[in-house]
Amino acid sequence: MSQVSYDKTGALASLELDRPEKLNAINGEMLAALGAAVDDAEQDEEIRVLILGGKGRAFSAGFDLAMGMEKDGESRQDRLRREIRRDFDAIMRFWKFPKPVIAAVHGYCLGSAMEIAAVCDISIAAEDCRFGAPEVRFGSGIVCMILRWIIGQKNAREMLLAGSDRIDAERAG
Secondary structure (H helix, E strand, O other): OOOEEEEEEOOEEEEEEOOHHHOOOEOHHHHHHHHHHHHHHHHOOOOOEEEEEEOOOOOEOOEOOOOOOOOOOOOHHHHHHHHHHHHHHHHHHHHOOOOOEEEEEOOEEEHHHHHHHHHOOEEEEOOOOEEEOHHHHHOOOOHHHOHHHHHOHHHHHHHHHHOOOOEEHHHHO
8 A cells, every 4th residue: 555554543544655755646447556554444333433545745646647548459438437437436435435424635636536635524724725626627627527526516517617716624624
């Protein structure tokens, strides 16, 4: 679990994204480590709460846009479908987690990382936090799948149509 730090203290499990040199952009290795840590926390009967955070200067810049796009013999459309499904499943893993999940976000919380924070039971944002969906400016991302259900349709439209990445913690609250 080199890209994820996982620690248990009594009834509390702490899970930190640990790829600070890439603003904790979530790649395939991190997805696998996240899945294993979340499975462990879910199966551990002592764990009552999961706290999700990020090391370094950001919670996360979202999914690494280069992740998984290098498979040979697969059409671009098939690759995109596979990646969207994998990314969506990772987000929904936190939504469906049977114990309370608290997202502790700071710095950048962008794209799909913003959706992960949004589906957590509680999200606590530092004053320096910036939320946004910059990837929609480049025709990428799955952020629109859940966001409108969490922050409301009008707020989601504003963020997604503008591709904004400058929503501060006070406004997001």
